[in-house]
Amino acid sequence: DAGITQSPRHKVTETGTPVTLRCHQTENHRYMYWYRQDPGHGLRLIHYSYGVKDTDKGEVSDGYSVSRSKTEDFLLTLESATSSQTSVYFCAISPGVSNQPQHFGDGTRLSIL
Amino acid sequence: QKEVEQNSGPLSVPEGAIASLNCTYSDRGSQSFFWYRQYSGKSPELIMFIYSNGDKEDGRFTAQLNKASQYVSLLIRDSQPSDSATYLCAVHTGGFKTIFGAGTRLFVKA
Numbered sequence: 001d002a003g004i005t006q007s008p009r010h011k012v013t014e015t016g017t018p019v020t021l022r023c024h025q026t027e028n029h030r031y032m033y034w035y036r037q038d039p040g041h042g043l044r045l046i047h048y049s050y051g052v053k054d055t056d057k058g059e060v061s062d063g064y065s066v067s068r069s070k071t072e073d074f075l076l077t078l079e080s081a082t083s084s085q086t087s088v089y090f091c092a093i094s095p096g097v098s099n100q101p102q103h104f105g106d107g108t109r110l111s112i113l
Numbered sequence: 114q115k116e117v118e119q120n121s122g123p124l125s126v127p128e129g130a131i132a133s134l135n136c137t138y139s140d141r142g143s144q145s146f147f148w149y150r151q152y153s154g155k156s157p158e159l160i161m162f163i164y165s166n167g168d169k170e171d172g173r174f175t176a177q178l179n180k181a182s183q184y185v186s187l188l189i190r191d192s193q194p195s196d197s198a199t200y201l202c203a204v205h206t207g208g209f210k211t212i213f214g215a216g217t218r219l220f221v222k223a
Contacts, residue, residue: 015186031209035213039216040121040215041115042201042214042215043201043203043213043215043217044158044213045210045211048209051186052210075120090156090157095181097205097208097209098144098145098205099144099145099162099164100145101147101162102147102159102211103159104156104157104158105156106155106156107156112190
């Protein structure tokens with residue numbers, strides 16, 4: 001299994017609070033991604049990173065920010081959580097982008113009340 | 114909007130039968146195609162990838178790609194109850210973008 005650890009695995013928080021999710025990899029892969037998965041929508045890309053301090057937005061980036069200060073860590077922050085951000089969040093990694101599959105962490109189930 | 118479409122299912126097949134899962138995509142420039150299996154409450158797990166037109170076999174799994182018709186399929190031979198899961202089709206459309214379908218639920222009856 002790809003060495004990807006997400007933390008926390010579960011979190012319940014209140015609307016308006018900041019939340020940070022962590023993705024840690026031991027594969028030394030250059031590319032890291034954050035997705036959310038909601039019923040009927042499949043996996044949707046929030047943000048991605050193509051190197052240390054190099055990040056960009058995905059299709060559903062509003063309300064989210066990311067940081068990557070080390071190759072192995074990719075953080076996703078919800079600055080002020082809203083109920084619409086209740087979801088399962090997956091981190092993924094890949095060694096390249098062309099013809100390279102992504103491998104996923106175990107996910108974080110986030111509930112915002 | 115670039116899309117990947119899958120029948121949501123559930124697709125129900127008896128044990129030992131062939132399960133056929135289909136996926137269509139809208140971006141003709143797509144080059145890489147992936148199938149993931151996702152058990153309930155778990156993360157997606159890569160089971161097959163295909164880049165060229167035709168068939169690619171790996172054990173009980175066969176991926177089929179037809180770029181002219183813009184579809185990719187996954188066949189599971191000798192289906193087992195342990196194959197019961199949601200199967201996600203993913204299409205790399207270029208750059209950093211991989212589009213995932215919403216998945217097809219497969220149920221294999223013992």
